[in-house]
Amino acid sequence: MTFRQFAVNNVLRNKRLYAAYFLSSLFTVMVFFTFAIFAFHPLFFEGDIRWQVLYGMAVAGGIIYVFSFFFVLYSMSSFLQSRKKEFGLLMMQGMSTRQIRLMVFMENMLIGFFATLTGILLGLVFAKTVLLLAENVLVIEETLNFYFPLWAIVVTFVSFIALFLLISLFVSFILRTRKLVDLIKSDKQSKGEPKASVTLAVIAVVLLAAGYATALYVQGQGVIIAMLPVIIVVVIGTYLLFTQLSVYVIRRLKGSKGIFWRKTNMVLFSDLSFRMKDNARTFFMVAIISTVAFSAIGTLYGFQSYLTKNLKEMNPYTFMYSPYEVEDNQIQEHTETVEEILNNHDIQTETASAELDYFEVENSGPSEVLIAKESEYNRFAELLDEEKVDAAEGEAIVVADSSRVLIGASKKERLLDVPIELTNGELVQPDQFISSVVMPEMYSYYIVDDETFEALPEPVETKTRLIWQPTEGSEEAIIEAGGILQSQFPPGLFSAIDYSIYTINKTFGPVLFIGLFIGIVFFVSAGSFLYFRLYSDLDQDKRKFKSIAKMGLTDKELKKVINRQTALLFFAPIVVALIHGAVALTALSNFFDYNLVSESAMVLGSFAGIQIIYFLVVRYLYTKQIRRAVL
Known part of the structure; x- marks a missing residue:
């Protein structure tokens, strides 16, 4: 040979x-x-x-x-x-x-x-x-x-x-x-009994607590400023968690007779204490790699959700025409063009038009503020199936400044402290606040009853809005018609929100697809590291369990010890990574001031489910090998 x-x-x-x-x-x-x-x-x-x-x-x-x-x-x-x-x-x-x-x-x-x-x-x-x-x-x-x-x-x-x-x-x-x-x-x-420093174990707890607290506390732009220091602190804390704190906790558990001498815990903790020294660095590496995978995919998915869902929430009207410095005859031509294209795509709509009046309001930030009368607001609310308002005579309702809400400002907006002056010199004091996107206006504005509206001075400016809200028509037809209409009008004149969201998804799709695959590669690689660690000690475990079986270890107890040992190896770093990922995605929510709970739960839950399936398969194969050697 x-x-x-x-x-x-x-x-x-x-x-x-x-x-x-x-x-x-x-x-x-x-x-x-x-x-x-x-x-x-x-x-x-x-x-x-x-x-x-x-x-x-x-x-x-x-x-x-x-x-x-x-x-x-x-x-x-x-x-x-x-x-x-x-x-x-x-x-x-x-x-x-x-x-x-x-x-x-x-x-x-x-x-x-x-x-x-x-x-x-x-x-x-x-x-x-x-x-x-x-x-x-x-x-x-x-x-x-x-x-x-x-x-x-x-x-x-x-x-x-x-x-x-x-x-x-x-x-x-x-x-x-x-x-x-x-x-x-x-x-x-013998690898020797692993030793742990109490000081370093305490430092691990302090670093992780400080990193988590900072990540959860900061808001807005502070998230970007705190990101690098938090990452460094959490990485160091994670390393100390596995190399020092975990070893210290295991030694403390071994010192407790009530725990250590209970059933098969002696076998579990004795073996775990000696193996922790080898597994600590693997645990650290798996935890960090998995955290990168969770955070990367969660960030990409969350950012896409933020762009699309938030855009739809703040712009509920499917088609909106906003003529600015356009002649009346051109408005008529544009309207006929919109109607023709919608009809060609078999899209049935409810239409609405509004004349938005802007008034001079002192101490209001922007000097020109929209004041809408109650009947006009309720007409648009009915179009969206939103709740109508009931403004009392001589009082005003403030509607949220959506642009400020997006960047994390308080919902109790400045207009609540700014009264409206009527032509007779009387002041109308705002007494209610609502958060709504019923009117096609991005800044804070007032709603007053119709009689109070008639007592206002002449508006500084009046803007026209024409709206088409589909009642029938396929999603593909609405998107296609929106693309045609936006291409036929100058920028800012016509908006088709469904087509805009489609464009965002189309642009963001390659990034999400690539990030998803890279994240999966990282996660599966982390699982492979754990697989290597488990099977590298397989021959030693066979001899160990065979010797223990001779002393009376039953098949049920054998399976119990193996399940705990394997579960600890697979889930200790993954649980840490899931916590890291949850904190990171919460910080992302604070940065956008947008709730990403459902997106975070979907990403983290999916990876946790994959890890559970992976664990069940590996545990079955591993247990089969051990039992074959013992029996």
């Missing part, structure tokens, strides 16, 4: 040992190839969306490729750590350090080659599904038809063969075999 055959057989006969490394490498290749299929699609080499999509895909591909390098390098490092005893046995048989390095190089290239091929093949299988997903997320009108991605295959294959070659050379160069006796006894050497 040649040396090359020995390396190949070594991989084929140790499938379980090599499986995790192979699958993680395969996944990174498949994700990169999926991006390549998307980026090289013929559709994106035509039209206006070509450059923005290609630029975004190039950036995303670069991020995934760089991250893949470090991820595969970490996977290889963890993989080699579990093979110390094997290297020691090979050295006993006469293999030199140079030959071990050559063997590692050949094995890594073999795994990399087949991981690349398999990743490309799986990418081809799921290519159409990904293109359909992209077609909906990106909000593009054209169909992303399936095609044979020759360039994507070439780029992916060359890129990852180069990546595995570089990693193989790097690992082979830095590989140190150490002393033979250390290699042979690597799985039997």
Whole structure:
């Protein structure tokens, strides 16, 4: 048998040992190839969306490729750590350090080659599904038809063969075999009882508490100012949480006889205490990577929701015409054009027109303020099925200044302290406040009863608003008609809110799509790190549980200990990441002054659900391996 055959057989006969490394490498290749299929699609080499999509895909591909390098390098490092005893046995048989390095190089290239091929093949299988997903997320009108991605295959294959070659050379160069006796006894050497500093444990609590409190307290622009210091403080606190605080808590629990001596807790805490030293850095890395994934996707999704939902809330009228310095005959022509286009698209509407009168009001900020009469406001409220108002004679209602509410100002606006002066010199004092978008006006304004309105002086300015609110018509027709109408009028003259939201989604779609995939890559990679940590100790766990079973550990107790041990490994860093992500998304809500609870819950809940499914699968396979060794 040649040396090359020995390396190949070594991989084929140790499938379980090599499986995790192979699958993680395969996944990174498949994700990169999926991006390549998307980026090289013929559709994106035509039209206006070509450059923005290609630029975004190039950036995303670069991020995934760089991250893949470090991820595969970490996977290889963890993989080699579990093979110390094997290297020691090979050295006993006469293999030199140079030959071990050559063997590692050949094995890594073999795994990399087949991981690349398999990743490309799986990418081809799921290519159409990904293109359909992209077609909906990106909000593009054209169909992303399936095609044979020759360039994507070439780029992916060359890129990852180069990546595995570089990693193989790097690992082979830095590989140190150490002393033979250390290699042979690597799985039997005591790691020593991990020690924790009480001072550092307290500092961990203080740093995390300070970071959370600051992130939740700051508002508006203060979020941007506090972001970098909070990130630094929380990262340091997270590292100390896993390396110091967790070890300290475990030692305290072991010191409590009521807890430590209860049922199978002795087995759980004794093993956990020794393994925490190795797992602490992995926990920290997984927590930070997962937090980045949660925060990135949550921010992108939340920002899109903020733009679209907020725009719709503040502009409830589907079509609005606002003639400014337009002649009366032109207004008639424009109105007929709107009616014609709406009819051509089979859109039935309720129409309304308003003459908005602006008056000189002293000490009101802007000198010209809209004052609407009650009947006019209620006519528009009925159009939107909103609550009508009842203004008492000689009193005024202040409507929220929506533009100030957006940036975090108090809803108790300035106009509540500014009375309206009538022609007879009497003052009308505002006594109510409501938050409403019924009238097509973005600033704060007054509502007065009709008799009081007649007693006002001549308005400084009168603005006309024409509104069409659809009662029948498809969403596609409304969007298409809105695009045609906005293109036919000068900017600011006509607004079609549904088309504006469609344009935002179309522009923001590539960013959300790219961010979603990068976040998934980070999250799955974090799960792979935990998988490596669990399976690197599998042989040691088999011997441990086999010995304990001989002392009377039942099958039910065995499953209970394994469930707790596995759950702690998988969920300790993820729970920390979920808390970090929730605080980060709350800070984002404070920055926009917009409630992102539903968006945050959806993002964090989705990732938590994925992690639970991943845990159940890994726990089943892990438990099956342990029970097979014990029984």
